[in-house]
Amino acid sequence: MILVKSLIYFFVIPLILGLGILQFSKKDKDNIFMGVVIGYIYSLAMYELLAIPLIFLRTDFITLTGVWQIVMIISTIFAFVVSLKNCKKIIKDVIKKLKNAPKLLMLIFVILVGMQAFIGFSFMHEDYDDSNFVAKATIALDTNTLYKYDDKGMAYDILPSRHVLSPFPIFTASTAKLLGTHPAIVAHTIFPPVFIIWAYMVYFLIADALFKDDKKMKYVFLIFLSVIYIFGAYSAWSNFVFLLYRSWQGKALVANIFIPVIWLLFLKYLHNDNFYWSILFMTLWAADLTSSMGLFIPSLTVGVLGVLYSLTQKDKTYILKTAVCLFPSLIYGLIYLIIK
């Protein structure tokens, strides 16, 4: 039952949401991977948008989860209606891509990603930071509170400024509530394969951007990248280890999903379709949910790329668009400085 719920929650719903959103774009309307990626980003951005005011209003965990669930249901219905007419085209696109893909290289890539996801699902990595992150998720669900108690069970005098603007543990708890399972199970068993696959979907799209019609080189790139990840334990602080053995911690998503999404958008989509600037805006908002690092590392990436591309593309509007995208992080940064 959990498996079915997880498939719906982590694949079907993001896919519907993402494809619905993509109908407003000029390109890649039927791209399944782009759909799933955007669907996840939308879900997390919406959670951040709802969570911060509800936390500051000292509402409870069930209220936040319920409101988010209602918003997701309405969004999914709307997205389904909007994308329904393109259903046949989407399926045809998938079949065409599978037929034209270089089979052996694709198989090697799928095996490498599958192996990483399977190990993330099956094996344990102990990280004592979880006494903070996962404990906060369990506390929220067990006590029906939002940042009322610390990880030893003592009541906070004031809201913890460092964590409250990036309530990813609470998102973990909401996910557990909706799936009908325990937050530790969501964090340690369900999130790892989901986030690993999500990350490689983003890299698949990056490969598409870099190698365009050269299908063989696209898969060669992806295979190299997979091996780079698998052998990335040369440092306990590399982004590679964070995806493969600490993927349930929000900072792992910043390094391995949100920053690559930002790279993807600048490599392919932002230069001839203004729609994708709204995706970039949403990406930064979603990144703010996951970690305090999500406030500044993606912003730095966007800021630098925005300025660089405004110069190389000779388009001053990039500066204004970049500034607008940085707006959520700026607001959260200011709130953090005030409540610190």
Next chain:
Amino acid sequence: MNFDSAMNVIKLSYERFVGTGFYFGLFLLLLVYIIVRSRKEDKIIKTFFVFYPLIIAIIIFNPIFYYVVTNFIDEDVYWRSFWCLPLGITIAYGFTRIMKEIKKETIRKIEFLVIIAIIILSGKLIYTKEFFSKVDNYYKVPEMALDIILEISNDEEEFKKVAGPEEIMVYMRQIDGNVLTEDYRAVGYDYSEDLIISKIEDGRVSVFAEECIRAGCNYLVIENDVVIDAKIEHYGYTKIKTNDKYSLYKMYF
């Protein structure tokens, strides 16, 4: 603003990020290769692989940026700024570009295997016992610790507060948010000797038992291998469970 202190933190952060240095070496080499071959790249790709990493490096090695950013994050985590550098995809892209230059299929296949070997030899395998272990539960908590934690969680007391060794304390509230724990926070990886956990791990029953009672800990967990200096039962605790690693005691207040 202390320039030396900032540069020390930036240097330490850099060292943490590059680790053994081989991947970073590959990144720099392939970056140079991409720059040299960039006449063939389109402007968008060239901007990303040539200018972006250079500007990011200039920013994150800058002590002024360090001082701005450490208003928002601890200096201990400044190394995460280096995640802005496109290490993985530059290595993968650079190697793929090199392969693309070769037209003969046989040589390409050999080159593919050589590149894989280079990546493997430059890195370190994540999937080892150092980083992963097998457990038979989906919580991904060590079995013996989970056994004790669930015993406490399922017990019918309304108020529950636990003192125990590190492994129990770290996982207790990950499993049950209604159970309080005694302070176990380490400072610089060493526990203060004042903390109860320190005394529990040393087996100093004569010292920690009364402190636990004063702290209101009605559950006490001791590791079976630890040599204790007195019987816990003498202080009013009753043993309610034991497994291969831990013994659980309860105080009926």
